Structures are given as structure tokens and as C-alpha cells.
Amino acid sequence: MVSKAILFSYTNYPQLTANLQEAGVKMGKDGMLRHGSFTFDLQGISRAASHQIVRHRIASFSQQSQRYVRVTRSYGYLKPPGIPEDLKVPVEIQGHRLELNFTDVMDLTRQAEEGLAVKGIKAEDARYLRPNAATTNIVMSMSPRQLIHFFNLRCAPDAQWEIRDLAWSMYASVRLAAPQVFGPLPAASESDYIKKRVAIVDDLVRKGEDGFSMTPPGELFRLELHPMLELVHPVETFVRHY
């Protein structure tokens, strides 16, 4: 399953700045960081990643319910690329020895959850079988100041690969959508890894600017990160053009 990060609502800084100038107010970049909001639709991310994301405060989240969305319609999973498809592990169930790979286990848990639902078990109970790899959709909003904190932590080389990929995708999105407030990450001064990748994002955003500005209002522009910005897993990155 391919994850997507869609920046679909955000503060229109050129308009905000123009309105302030009309009132005789000039705000610097740092001042503007407090005033605004960026809303992403993160699609097809694992529950393992969403658990990490919702730890960030101050932010706002609306996440797909496992109680109200039927398992058969929503179930997907994200296999960590570090686990080979053909890697099997021995398990023993009721005296039967089996060799299962990651996909087999995902299939088993899905079948078991569906089976419980068929036998009349409430979705809110059947979902306890769902693994961390199960995918979810979440709408999240953060102010620019909080986003910079998020990026500093989650773009770091020691961050977990899935949330790190998402964080870089989101960082590239906001650089394209709001260059008035987002620049190089503060953490770049302490990490060569971050510094190199910020430079790659600079380049990708510069290359994407023309296409973004020509995107019809209300439509999505796809920002191509791969292969220049190496990600562990594919994250399709989109920004809505105003």
C-alpha cells in the first residue's frame, strides 16, 4: 500500500501579509511562525506511525475510526521494507507447525477479525486483533512553529523510518506552499544528514515551483521526491494550489 501526504489547506501568507501591510503592520518570518495552520491528509500510513504522530502537541487530529469503518472495506497494511517478503518464521498453533511470512500473518489477522465480525462480535472488540502494520488515514493540523519542532525531531537520522519519510514529505510540501515562513531546518546546523537532505529539498522545491504555480487553483500538484530524496518507502506527496 502506498502512503500519501496531501497538504490540502494552509494559511495564505501572501494574502495575510498584504492585509497586514494595508494596516501598516510589517511582520518578520519568525513572527509569522505563530500565526497560521497547515492541514495534511495522511493516507495509508501504519498505526505504528500514527501513534507516533499523535504524540505531538500542540496539534489537531481526526483519525479514521476502527469502530465505525468496517474491516473489509478499510483494511490494508504496510510491510516494513526491512522485512524480506520471503522471510518465514516458524509458529506453532494447536500442535500444527507452520512457516509464515509477514504477509501470511497479516492475512491471518484480517481473516480472524472478519471472522469475529461474522460471528456477531462488535467491531470495537474485533479490532483488538489488528496489528500495528494496519493502515489508517488521519487529518492533522499544526501551526508552522509546531511543524518546525516536528520536523526537527522526525527528520532526524535516528527517527523511525516511516515517520521520517512522512516528515520529509511534509517538510518539502510546506517549503513549496509557504516559502514565506519555512526555510532550512534549525536542526541542519547540528546534523550533516539533515543539512544534505535540506539542500536536496531546496533543489526539488525550486524545480517544482513552475509546475506548482501553473497548477489550476484548487487542484493538487504532485511533488516528486524520489529518487533524489531517498525514502525508505514510497510517499506520494501533493500540495493543493490556491
Added chain:
Amino acid sequence: MRVRLVGYEPDLERVCAAAMRSCYSPHPGYELFTHTSQDKVLDGEKIFDAERIGGLLKRALELGHYDILEHNSITWLAEADEKEILFLMESSKFFETSQIDERRWLITTNLRVLVELAHSANQLPLTKELVATLNEAAPIIASALVISNPKS
């Protein structure tokens, strides 16, 4: 004017309604947000028109499901004293303020905070003026709360 609305995201009520519906739908928030015509089929979903958005937002207000109203920001330039600003900052973690000069402040919060202020018995003239701007930024919510502009 003591309070001047200077910024808010376009379609912010549609964003909030899509966020709300995404909690209960197999379809993600952006797909719902853009489900505005019959051209696109989203299994089990009604068209995301003004009536649908209004219905979802009114339901959120009835249920007290205010967290979906946080997916936005609204910014004002306001004349206020420090006591009034302190009142705002104490009332919600979502208030952000920057002092422009001795009297003027840039204030940012979200729709949830405005709705809570509108319901609050403990209001200052400043908060009433902020709430009154809901008519422009979020007309569906404003009409549901029967907010009227004190100057109109």
C-alpha cells in the same frame, strides 16, 4: 475598528466537515473534501455540497465534537490591553499572540476556540468582537450559533 480579520484558510468549513467525516468513512479526508460532484463516485458517500457540509458541522456542534473544528486558523489584528490578551491566552492553548505595538496585537486561534467562546458566559468585549467575525470566516457555524454582528 478594534478587531480586524486579516486571515483564515479558504474553505475552512469544508476542511472541518471532511475531517469529521473521515473519522467514519473508508475514504480519506481529501477524497471527501473534493467529492463535490456526481462525476466522482465515492462508495457510500453523499456529495460534499453546502447542505452536506452544513449537516455535518451542525451535528458536530450538537455532539460537542469540537475537535474537528481545530483544522484551521483565524487571524485578527486587534486593539487590546495586556489584561485582555492574558484572558485569551488563559482560555485556550490554541491562542497565539504577537504584540505589534503598545495597543495592537496579532491574534490567531481556530474555530473550536471561537465556538467555545461563543458558548461561554464569561466574555469580554474583545472576545465578543472576535466571535462576531465568524459570520465572514465560517458562515455555517455562525448561523448555527445565531451569531450576529454587534455593529450591524
